[in-house]
Amino acid sequence: MTEHDHYFTAHPASAEERRVLRVHLAGRELEVETARGIFSPDHVDLGTRVLLDHAPDAPATGQLLDLGCGWGPIALALALESPAAHVWAVDVNERALDLVRRNASRVGVTNLTAARPDEVPDDVRFAAIWSNPPIRVGKDALHELLLRWLPRLTDGGSAQLVVGKNLGADSLQRWIADQLPVTVERTASAKGFRVLTVT
16 A cells, blocks of 8 residues: 555555455355455455354345445355345445455355445445444544444344454444444454444
8 A cells, every 4th residue: 555545545546466365255265356455455354254253144135234345255255145135345445346346246246236335325224234344544434434324224133343352342332332222242252353243
């Protein structure tokens, strides 16, 4: 990344340097494409792996959201595991969205839409939201993000958020519970990460 590029930059200026990775997702070995200027371009990052390993099975049907999708490991796993559901892979980073579309095509996923936040219709409600949220955007921006999307859960829907313990998982759990009429529980803890379930 250039000095001013972050994974939450809409249009990364750094050279793409695209590459193919072999990854294990949804119980199978897959080849995916990644590039510089996005989150965790070299592997499935540890937080995402903890989420995928510890979250409950995703709903089989309905609208599912991967918030802050990066190159797509969560979205691809959801789409492969719940082929009758529709997955929204949402990110502000255009390079990441292009990679998610390419990776969906590469692994044969057809039930996935990669979109910028404002491209998701306002009336779409989600049976599940899974996210390794972009903690490094700063507390205010993170709070704004969660207040925008968590209220869009369906009745009976749930969100699975993975947050580093040392990046404020426990304080974020308290903040969500204070701000929204929801229940927030720590449902897993592994390798320095917490999985928070919001219902």
